[in-house]
Amino acid sequence: MSAERAPLVRVRHLKKYFPITRGVIIQRHIGDIKAVDGVSFDIYKGETLGLVGETGSGKTTVGRTMLQLYDPTDGQVIFDNADLVNLGGSDLRHMRRRMQMIFQDPYASLNPRMTVGGIVGEPLEVHGVARGRAKRERVQELLRVVGLNPYFVNRYPHEFSGGQRQRIGIARALALNPDLIICDEPISSLDVSIQAQVVNLLEELQDQLGLTYLFIAHDLSMVRHISDRMAVMYLGKIVELADRDEIYLNPLHPYTQALMSAVPVPDPEVEEKRQRIILEGDLPSPANPPQGCNFNSRCPVAIETCFEVEPEFIEVRPGHFCACHLVQPERQPVD
Amino acid sequence: MSDHQPNLLLDLKNLVTRFYTDDGVVHAVNGVSYALEEGGTLGVVGESGCGKSVHALSMMRLIPSPPGKIEAGEVWFDGRDLLKVTEADMHHVRGAEIAMVFQDPMTSLNPVYTVGFQIMEALKLHQGMDEAQARERAGELLAMVGIPEAFQRLDDYPHQFSGGMRQRAMIAMALSCNPQLLIADEPTTALDVTIQAQIVELVKRLQEQLGMAVMWITHDLGVVAGLASKVNVMYAGYIVERGDVGDIYGQPRHPYTIGLLGSLPRLDEAPGTKLISIPGLPPDLIDLPPGCPFAARCTYTIDRCLEQMPPLEETDGEDHTVACWRWKHVAGRTS
Numbered sequence: 001m002s003a004e005r006a007p008l009v010r011v012r013h014l015k016k017y018f019p020i021t022r023g024v025i026i027q028r029h030i031g032d033i034k035a036v037d038g039v040s041f042d043i044y045k046g047e048t049l050g051l052v053g054e055t056g057s058g059k060t061t062v063g064r065t066m067l068q069l070y071d072p073t074d075g076q077v078i079f080d081n082a083d084l085v086n087l088g089g090s091d092l093r094h095m096r097r098r099m100q101m102i103f104q105d106p107y108a109s110l111n112p113r114m115t116v117g118g119i120v121g122e123p124l125e126v127h128g129v130a131r132g133r134a135k136r137e138r139v140q141e142l143l144r145v146v147g148l149n150p151y152f153v154n155r156y157p158h159e160f161s162g163g164q165r166q167r168i169g170i171a172r173a174l175a176l177n178p179d180l181i182i183c184d185e186p187i188s189s190l191d192v193s194i195q196a197q198v199v200n201l202l203e204e205l206q207d208q209l210g211l212t213y214l215f216i217a218h219d220l221s222m223v224r225h226i227s228d229r230m231a232v233m234y235l236g237k238i239v240e241l242a243d244r245d246e247i248y249l250n251p252l253h254p255y256t257q258a259l260m261s262a263v264p265v266p267d268p269e270v271e272e273k274r275q276r277i278i279l280e281g282d283l284p285s286p287a288n289p290p291q292g293c294n295f296n297s298r299c300p301v302a303i304e305t306c307f308e309v310e311p312e313f314i315e316v317r318p319g320h321f322c323a324c325h326l327v328q329p330e331r332q333p334v335d
Numbered sequence: 336m337s338d339h340q341p342n343l344l345l346d347l348k349n350l351v352t353r354f355y356t357d358d359g360v361v362h363a364v365n366g367v368s369y370a371l372e373e374g375g376t377l378g379v380v381g382e383s384g385c386g387k388s389v390h391a392l393s394m395m396r397l398i399p400s401p402p403g404k405i406e407a408g409e410v411w412f413d414g415r416d417l418l419k420v421t422e423a424d425m426h427h428v429r430g431a432e433i434a435m436v437f438q439d440p441m442t443s444l445n446p447v448y449t450v451g452f453q454i455m456e457a458l459k460l461h462q463g464m465d466e467a468q469a470r471e472r473a474g475e476l477l478a479m480v481g482i483p484e485a486f487q488r489l490d491d492y493p494h495q496f497s498g499g500m501r502q503r504a505m506i507a508m509a510l511s512c513n514p515q516l517l518i519a520d521e522p523t524t525a526l527d528v529t530i531q532a533q534i535v536e537l538v539k540r541l542q543e544q545l546g547m548a549v550m551w552i553t554h555d556l557g558v559v560a561g562l563a564s565k566v567n568v569m570y571a572g573y574i575v576e577r578g579d580v581g582d583i584y585g586q587p588r589h590p591y592t593i594g595l596l597g598s599l600p601r602l603d604e605a606p607g608t609k610l611i612s613i614p615g616l617p618p619d620l621i622d623l624p625p626g627c628p629f630a631a632r633c634t635y636t637i638d639r640c641l642e643q644m645p646p647l648e649e650t651d652g653e654d655h656t657v658a659c660w661r662w663k664h665v666a667g668r669t670s
Contacts, residue, residue, distance in 0.1 A: 054527035161616050191382040192554060196598030196612035218527065221557070225600035225610065245606060262532035263602045264557030268580045270603065271561035278536055279529045282497040 007042035008180060008212050009066070014039050014075035016058075016065045020287060033287045035061040037236035038075070040313065043180070048206065048213040050227030050244070052220055052259075056283055057233040059216045063182040066214070067099055068092060079180075097127055100173035104185035106165035110157040116143070116168055117153035123175040142171040147201060163194035170201065174209070182214045187222065199226055220263045224248060229319075232256050235294045236286055238313065242320040252322045255279075255295050293325065301326060343411070344515060344548050345371040345394075350408035352386075352393045355401060359621040363389040365572035366408075368647075371548055371565075373515070378563030378580070379552045380595075384617060386572040387552045391518050395433060396425055413515065431461040434509035438521035440501035444493040450477075451489025454508045461512045476507040480537060499530035503537065510541060517542075520552045535562060556599055560584055568592050571618055571628035574647060578655030588650050588657040588666055590633045627659070635661045635668075 017032035036058045043049045053059045064070050066077050068084050077084040079095060087095060100123075103109035110119055121139045124130045130138050140150035146167040157165055166186060173181050183202065187195040203226065205211060217223050223230060224244050231241040232255065240253040251257045258277040265271055279298045284290055290297050293306040305325050313323040317330045352364040364386040371377050379387045392398050394410050394417060410417040417428060429435075437443040445453060454476060455469035464472065470489065477485035480503040493501055502522060509517055519538065523531035535558060542549050551562055559566055559580070566583040568576040568591065576589040587593045597611030615632040618624060624631065630640040639660050647656040651666065659665065 054529065163616070191617075192556070192595060193382060193598050193613040194616075196610040197614070199600075200610055200612050220528065221600045221602040221604075224602060225604065225608070248602065258529060260602065262528045264531075264535075264555065264561050265602055266556040266560050266584060266596060266599050267601070268560045268584050274561075276532055276536070278532055282499055282530065283527075 005044045005047075008045045008080065009043040009214075010076070010078040011042070011062075011066060012040050012076040012078070014062065014065060014077065015073040016061050016070055017073045031287055034236045034289060035286060036065060037286075037289075039233070039236075039238045041231055041238060041241055043212055043214060045179075046206075046210055046212055047228040048215050048226055050223035050230040051214060051216045051233060052218060052223045052230065053233030054218060054283055056235075056286060058236040058286070059218075059233050060184055062233070063101070063184050063214060063216050067096070067101060067182060093127075097176045098178050099180040099182065100176065100178040101182045101184060102166070102169050102173050102186045105189055106162050106169055107157075107189075109169055110165055112157055115154050115156055116148075116160075119157070119168060120153075120171045120175055123172060127176060129176060138175070139171075142174055145174065145205070146171045161194075162190050163197055166190065166198050167201065170198075170205070174205070177209075178211070180212045180214065182216070184216045185218070186215075188217060188219065195222070202226065220259060221265075232259065235283060235289055237294060237323065238321075239295065239324070240320075240322045242322075246320055250320075252316060252320070252327045253295075253324050254299050254301050254326075258300075293323075342372070343370045344373045344375070344413065346409075346411035347390075347394070348409040348411070350390060350393055350410065351406040352389055352398060352403060353406055354403045356621075361620045362623050363403075363572055363620060364393060365623075367569075367572075367574055369567060369574065369577060371516070371550065373548060374542075374546050375548050375565065376542065376563045377548075377550045378559035378566040379550060379569060380554065380556055380559055380566060381569035382554055382617060384571075384620060385569040387569050388520050389572075390569075391435070391520060391550065391552060395429055395435065395518075397429075427461070430457050430514070431512040432514055433516045433518060434512070434514040435518045435520060436502070436505050436509050436522045438524050440498060440505050440525070441493065443505060444501055446493050449490050449492055450496065450504050451491075454489075454504070454511055457508060457511045472511070473507075476511055477504065479510075479541070480504070480507045481533075482507075498526055499533060502526060502530075502534055506534075506537065506541070510545065510547075513545065514547055516548045516550065518550045518552065521554070522551075523558065524553070524555070531558070538562075556584075556595065568595070571620065571623065573628065573644070573658060575629065575659070576655075576657045577647065578650075578652055578657075582652040582655045586652060586655075586666070587669075588652075588655070588662045589629075589659050590635055590661075590665055591629045593665070593669055594632075635659075635665055637661065 014036055015038055016036040017034050019029050020031040021027040022030050051059045065072050072085055117139050120142055121135050124135050139153055143150045148167050187198050215226055227244050230244050230247050231238045234255050240256045251260050258279045261277045281298050284297055292308050293311050296302045296306045311323045311325045313321055314329055316322050316327055348368050350364055350367045354361040354363055367390050381387045393405050451473050454473040458464045458469040458472055474486040474489055482488055482503055523534050563580050566580050567574050570591050576592045594613040613632050618628050626641045626643055627645055630636045645658045645660045647658045650657050650662055
């Protein structure tokens, strides 16, 4: 990957806290769920950045906050030199054309009372791109692109299987020719043989249309398969970010190491030889994260500093970022 | 009347289960036969709707009837046919001899009773323990499955446990009467991968300690690779391939198994690997085609496949059977 490639999106210190309130009539603010707590990353044009983490790590909130579907508590999302956080009204609306989302649940994300044509055509109408015959033609073209029969325009979502519905969701996301698509667990509710169909489709579309993806999922093998670079989240923070092969061959953060070792590989011979790092306990509550490094309650190698000081997210070697006290930046050889 | 072998723990013969619904007859299990020896580990893999859960529920006679009906078959367990014993005897078999752990630990625990009460219930019922004995044993069981401060936690309600802890509590409950067979139906599907690794290790350890047989039902081929010694691959209510775990993953002979393995990304895959997706959808179980149910999605289909369902026959591997007319041809092409 060339270092000169321009970032399409730069996310800086993004935070999203959800308030916890008590009381029915007079609501008192008694704390915050720190769903996303200061994450920074770039997404380069044409690449796929994978975002993995366990339930409650904040990966979905990152995606939604980037699109300003949630108001960020703090931070910047710079999309093509415009800071989306400060953008409002029609400016934001205009930018929204260029970023779309594919959702996890293909059953809940399609309106059951709308036809496929209505669903896929809606963004065209909302943004005033096409109407009438032009819209109909564009919808049929989109259905063809995602591998559905264009004659399906008048059918309703319940007539389709999960994989086909996800294709409808993809067609809707493509309708406005976006630059960035945020794929939020697009395949986790599908069966294995159908997952591969959808992933292959996403990869083909990226090649054809030059799309940039943020691919959010909990399935590490799938994220590694589809991504160019991967970021690992734990309790609202990115703990490690690197090239897909670098992070697999050379994971630096103890959480990444444990996560990698916990993923089963469909090969009995490999499984027999593998050493697993079994983490103790569960994810702590994001309302009350541990002091210092938030992984310290489960970390097998934590030292005293980890309980006092929060580690910084530093570039350990070119392109490989990690937030751990035990990982020191490598000195670049001077020649 | 039966060539049942007495040294086997479980011997299924031609089990057929159907559901009579308003839309038609759902052919959920279509003649499943296999055996499991004492202390053995069997993985049952397949996608949603392949009959993997229904066949296990049929064995336990837990199919809601109507609409469900076990149409034919024998389930030999420990010397008797479970489909013929009285309901009272079946009460004893369930829980005391065959125990089950389900996918969703939240819905399988009763939210209005304490965890301790629910574990003690089985002990009092099946083992005739009094309150104090049952409480003592329930505490030991919770400690055995790795819940810290087990005796205090007996008075907690399920909502006070995390997902992983609930599944541990379910396992404790299942093991409370020292069953000879534990059926784990997608026990880790609702859990995160680091928690899944904890549960898998736990079941392995307990199996070694207690010597029970385990049937592990899952759609995750990765989990099975590290666990089972024998694997049944199911599709549309049939076992399409069965063999040692090494043969199933190393020399799969059924085109469906090959497709399933090809459509799965591996964490240790080489860069640039393309997923091989299986085209099309699984068949409608109400309207099963004559012949092989996989024929419509298979690249090796010949006329015979469309007319006649192939029986399970021996292949080149030891105790490795496959239901495919063309397995020799397939084997020549793929290995």
